[in-house]
Amino acid sequence: MGAKIEITEEKLDMLYAAMEKNKLQPGPLMPTLHAAQNIFGCIPLPIQKIISSELDVSIARINGVVTFYGHFSIEPKGKNVISICLGTACYVKGSQGILDAFSHDLHIGVGETSKDGLFTLEATRCIGACGLAPIFTVNDEIYANGSVQLVKKVIQKYKN
Ligand code: FES
Incomplete structure (x- = not known):
């Protein structure tokens, strides 16, 4: 199991109000989906x-929208969300290698959350x-001029 979701009465009230x-x-x-994502951290x-x-x-329509837009998620995200830019400029400078290093060290793929709920x-x-x-x-927090060497340090920093 990754991170847990809390559906409290208070949060439901907020959703109904929205x-x-x-x-x-x-x-x-x-x-409404934006509100739900903000209130619960996922939908x-x-x-x-x-x-x-x-x-x-x-439900089919809602599910389609939730899975189509990267901003929404069905599962709760981890405590720390690591996002690697795969745009052209970053890709050319090796961002795929950084992504692979995070994936390798955290044992998760893109869109996944680590078992301890610490990282997505x-x-x-x-x-x-x-x-x-x-x-x-x-x-x-933005990490500019990233490198594979940074990956272990960053993981360590957010583990504590
Ligand atoms: S490609 Fe523009 S910030 Fe990464």
Whole structure:
């Protein structure tokens, strides 16, 4: 098991409040999914079912949207989210090697979360900082001019 999701009454109240508000506008699904992702950290099936019945949108459609957009996730993400840019500038400067090193050392693939719930590995498109390529981020922290040598140090830093 990776990270755990908490569905508390308080969080459900927040979701229902968001849906009430969104229902007054056209296209309530996307803002509701954004709200759910922020409230729960992911949008698992039980939450998708609630949204489905409240907004009268099929589960299949909701599931399709959740799995299509990288911003949404069905499983909870780990405590630390590592995102490696695979945009052209970063790729040319070796970001795939950095991604492979994280994957190897954490024993997870892209989109997966480590068993201890500490790390989720993601690949992103260009984040608009190509001059500092290759780039990766851990949570809100940006690592410019990344290298494979940095990988072990970064993992160690966030493990503590
Ligand atoms: S390609 Fe990585 S920041 Fe632009």
